[in-house]
Amino acid sequence: xxxxxxxxxxxxxxxxxxxxxxxxxxxxxxxxxxxxxxxxxxxxxxxxxxxxxxxxxxxxxxxxxxxxxxxxxxxxxxxxxxxxxxxxxxxxxxxxxxxxxxxxxxxxxxxxxxxxxxxxxxxxxxxxxxxxxxxxxxxxxxxxxxxxxxxxxxxxxxxxxxxxxxxxxxxxxxxxxxxxxxxxxxxxxxx
Amino acid sequence: xxxxxxxxxxxxxxxxxxxxxxxxxxxxxxxxxxxxxxxxxxxxxxxxxxxxxxxxxxxxxxxxxxxxxxxxxxxxxxxxxxxxxxxxxxxxxxxxxxxxxxxxxxxxxxxxxxxxxxxxxxxxxxxxxxxxxxxxxxxxxxxxxxxxxxxxxxxxxxxxxxxxxxxxxxxxxxxxxxxxxxxxxxxxxxx
Amino acid sequence: xxxxxxxxxxxxxxxxxxxxxxxxxxxxxxxxxxxxxxxxxxxxxxxxxxxxxxxxxxxxxxxxxxxxxxxxxxxxxxxxxxxxxxxxxxxxxxxxxxxxxxxxxxxxxxxxxxxxxxxxxxxxxxxxxxxxxxxxxxxxxxxxxxxxxxxxxxxxxxxxxxxxxxxxxxxxxxxxxxxxxxxxxxxxxxx
Amino acid sequence: xxxxxxxxxxxxxxxxxxxxxxxxxxxxxxxxxxxxxxxxxxxxxxxxxxxxxxxxxxxxxxxxxxxxxxxxxxxxxxxxxxxxxxxxxxxxxxxxxxxxxxxxxxxxxxxxxxxxxxxxxxxxxxxxxxxxxxxxxxxxxxxxxxxxxxxxxxxxxxxxxxxxxxxxxxxxxxxxxxxxxxxxxxxxxxx
DNA sequence: AATGAATGAGGATTCATTCAT
DNA sequence: GATGAATGAATCCTCATTCAT
Numbered sequence: 032x033x034x035x036x037x038x039x040x041x042x043x044x045x046x047x048x049x050x051x052x053x054x055x056x057x058x059x060x061x062x063x064x065x066x067x068x069x070x071x072x073x074x075x076x077x078x079x080x081x082x083x084x085x086x087x088x089x090x091x092x093x094x095x096x097x098x099x100x101x102x103x104x105x106x107x108x109x110x111x112x113x114x115x116x117x118x119x120x121x122x123x124x125x126x127x128x129x130x131x132x133x134x135x136x137x138x139x140x141x142x143x144x145x146x147x148x149x150x151x152x153x154x155x156x157x158x159x160x161x162x163x164x165x166x167x168x169x170x171x172x173x174x175x176x177x178x179x180x181x182x183x184x185x186x187x188x189x190x191x192x193x194x195x196x197x198x199x200x201x202x203x204x205x206x207x208x209x210x211x212x213x214x215x216x217x218x219x220x221x222x
Numbered sequence: 223x224x225x226x227x228x229x230x231x232x233x234x235x236x237x238x239x240x241x242x243x244x245x246x247x248x249x250x251x252x253x254x255x256x257x258x259x260x261x262x263x264x265x266x267x268x269x270x271x272x273x274x275x276x277x278x279x280x281x282x283x284x285x286x287x288x289x290x291x292x293x294x295x296x297x298x299x300x301x302x303x304x305x306x307x308x309x310x311x312x313x314x315x316x317x318x319x320x321x322x323x324x325x326x327x328x329x330x331x332x333x334x335x336x337x338x339x340x341x342x343x344x345x346x347x348x349x350x351x352x353x354x355x356x357x358x359x360x361x362x363x364x365x366x367x368x369x370x371x372x373x374x375x376x377x378x379x380x381x382x383x384x385x386x387x388x389x390x391x392x393x394x395x396x397x398x399x400x401x402x403x404x405x406x407x408x409x410x411x412x413x
Numbered sequence: 414x415x416x417x418x419x420x421x422x423x424x425x426x427x428x429x430x431x432x433x434x435x436x437x438x439x440x441x442x443x444x445x446x447x448x449x450x451x452x453x454x455x456x457x458x459x460x461x462x463x464x465x466x467x468x469x470x471x472x473x474x475x476x477x478x479x480x481x482x483x484x485x486x487x488x489x490x491x492x493x494x495x496x497x498x499x500x501x502x503x504x505x506x507x508x509x510x511x512x513x514x515x516x517x518x519x520x521x522x523x524x525x526x527x528x529x530x531x532x533x534x535x536x537x538x539x540x541x542x543x544x545x546x547x548x549x550x551x552x553x554x555x556x557x558x559x560x561x562x563x564x565x566x567x568x569x570x571x572x573x574x575x576x577x578x579x580x581x582x583x584x585x586x587x588x589x590x591x592x593x594x595x596x597x598x599x600x601x602x603x604x
Numbered sequence: 605x606x607x608x609x610x611x612x613x614x615x616x617x618x619x620x621x622x623x624x625x626x627x628x629x630x631x632x633x634x635x636x637x638x639x640x641x642x643x644x645x646x647x648x649x650x651x652x653x654x655x656x657x658x659x660x661x662x663x664x665x666x667x668x669x670x671x672x673x674x675x676x677x678x679x680x681x682x683x684x685x686x687x688x689x690x691x692x693x694x695x696x697x698x699x700x701x702x703x704x705x706x707x708x709x710x711x712x713x714x715x716x717x718x719x720x721x722x723x724x725x726x727x728x729x730x731x732x733x734x735x736x737x738x739x740x741x742x743x744x745x746x747x748x749x750x751x752x753x754x755x756x757x758x759x760x761x762x763x764x765x766x767x768x769x770x771x772x773x774x775x776x777x778x779x780x781x782x783x784x785x786x787x788x789x790x791x792x793x794x795x
Numbered sequence: 796a797a798t799g800a801a802t803g804a805g806g807a808t809t810c811a812t813t814c815a816t
Numbered sequence: 817g818a819t820g821a822a823t824g825a826a827t828c829c830t831c832a833t834t835c836a837t
Contacts, residue, residue: 645801
């Protein structure tokens with residue numbers, strides 16, 4: 032009997048390597064070989080498990096988006112009031128893991144991929160809509176213009192990410208959180 | 223008789239073509255040949271004038287950033303009060319030309335280029351700092367936390383751009399303006 | 414309890430699959446995996462039994478050539494006169510099984526393989542010589558130039574096959590037979 | 605001004621190299637690099653002029669088919685009677701250039717290519733039909749069953765080619781001609 | 796000034812083959 | 817006996833870049 036069950040292990044390793052490589056390099060034009068090498072296997076095996084570079088990239092995106100969702104879920108678990116929920120989302124967005132330079136760089140690159148690649152666009156839109164509707168749901172009880180406020184908060188979060196990508200003013204995780212939280216306060220009043 | 227002053231004409235054509243090509247394609251991996259063809263010349267000539275692909279890209283970035291600055295200058299010309307100046311900046315940011323799908327796509331790609339390419343990063347930072355300091359200068363007389371508010375506004379503008387890049391909720395130019403202006407109102411109170 | 418006598422079963426399955434795959438695809442560049450999959454096993458097992466792709470191909474050739482011989486043997490069994498023997502060979506050549514599009518395509522490809530691969534050439538030559546000498550033997554009693562006529566008949570059969578491979582005028586089995594039989598008549602006179 | 609007019613030269617060189625390489629190797633799986641090298645250029649240039657391997661192969665086929673047609677045209681030029689025309693076609697078919705081992709091998713491979721590749725099939729069919737209709741036209745005045753005889757002669761020619769490909773009995777050009785001419789005699793009687 | 800010609804380097808992808816279990 | 821796992825080698829193709837004219 033052959034060695035079994037390598038597939039999930041290899042796939043996971045490739046996803047991780049993809050994010051790391053894209054993040055570090057800051058570019059989607061990383062080669063499959065680079066990714067595969069980082070994941071400790073040959074590029075042929077990477078193709079074997081994923082079918083092609085695009086699918087590897089998609090898996091990488093999914094990986095990033097999932098870790099975002101995961102962070103949100105964790106933070107939301109303990110939040111009780113609508114306001115606390117919103118704050119949880121904001122805090123999760125700047126979770127040190129997600130907000131790490133590498134992750135942000137990868138995220139930005141996946142945004143670009145979505146310009147060309149329909150599947151990438153689909154993934155990103157799903158994530159965005161989910162974020163939007165969650166925000167909206169919890170804003171409704173406490174905001175007079177929930178739709179409007181949701182738009183502002185979502186855009187602000189993305190904007191902070193984008194600026195992080197340039198590394199210039201490179202805010203820390205906590206500073207970033209503060210900026211958005213304080214805007215929340217201004218928008219709907221202190222709790 | 224040799225054609226005179228061809229150089230500036232060619233360069234301008236290439237800059238325009240670069241922005242258009244990167245914007246339409248949604249990717250930095252456009253070829254020099256594509257750009258040159260769109261600009262009506264051979265790729266060899268493009269190299270002759272700019273030296274290499276990177277420099278062509280830089281020229282494209284500079285072109286975009288300049289058109290931003292130009293829009294700002296125009297809007298600011300008629301603004302008299304600090305508040306009016308800030309509103310002018312916001313309005314300029316969403317000038318239909320700059321906020322066109324193509325321009326936004328190009329802008330996003332140049333952001334990514336800055337991840338890898340120091341010169342690109344330099345250009346982008348200069349623009350960002352200029353924007354920041356202009357905002358700051360005009361916020362100072364009317365805001366208690368001008369630095370903080372400048373950060374929020376700048377991030378918000380970028381965030382709206384980013385979301386525009388995904389085309390999903392695809393705001394129009396005027397809607398985008400409204401969102402940021404209304405946030406300004408909330409931050410420092412109605413004029 | 415180990416399965417007994419798996420080897421001959423597996424080998425036969427592979428031979429059949431090879432012919433089918435080469436025939437349907439119309440090319441020798443079918444992969445071992447495709448063949449193995451069609452034969453219901455892993456490509457590793459195919460290698461295990463045959464040693465390599467070339468040997469699998471050889472086995473496929475042998476399979477085709479044997480089914481030719483088989484058809485000839487069957488038709489010849491009931492033939493009594495020299496003329497009947499020759500007609501039997503011709504009829505066997507266009508036996509619907511052998512003359513099926515798939516078989517012809519495979520046969521043509523094996524001809525090509527023989528250009529490169531000495532073992533393939535050897536197999537094909539053996540078959541050709543056998544056909545030639547059988548024709549010759551039975552032509553001798555009824556032809557003044559048996560060698561010459563054998564050459565013509567053999568070439569004509571192959572030519573009809575080749576044209577079948579292009580599928581354009583795609584003759585049916587019976588039409589093909591008629592053409593060669595009528596030529597036989599012309600060559601040595603009606604029986 | 606740049607060096608001009610290389611294209612036709614390069615294309616011709618590639619066509620020649622393709623036929624030679626396919627013919628000598630006896631296989632379509634020659635690499636573009638091999639062909640290009642033989643033609644004295646880089647594989648990149650070959651791609652530049654032809655677009656891809658398939659088109660290079662098509663050009664090779666066309667080259668072979670054209671040299672057939674050319675041989676026919678030449679032989680036919682001096683033929684006056686219908687019978688002489690037919691004999692011209694047969695003689696042309698075994699023109700030493702066309703019937704050279706290399707040419708025959710290339711021709712056989714192109715036949716196989718036509719199994720997979722519609723464009724190759726188209727080319728081959730055109731050539732076959734043209735041959736058929738020419739034979740037919742000249743057989744009409746001298747044969748009672750011109751359609752039938754055309755089929756026989758065409759198939760016989762192809763069959764002789766095919767056997768040549770195997771190099772076993774390797775007929776010379778003149779021997780091959782004799783076989784088909786003598787069959788012609790048998791079919792429609794001596795002139 | 797301008798361009799067709801030309802290439803080297805590199806990347807995605809495929810596949811026969813081997814190996815450990 | 818049988819197979820999933822794994823890879824090295826090879827191939828097509830692309831592209832930035834250089835050069836001769």
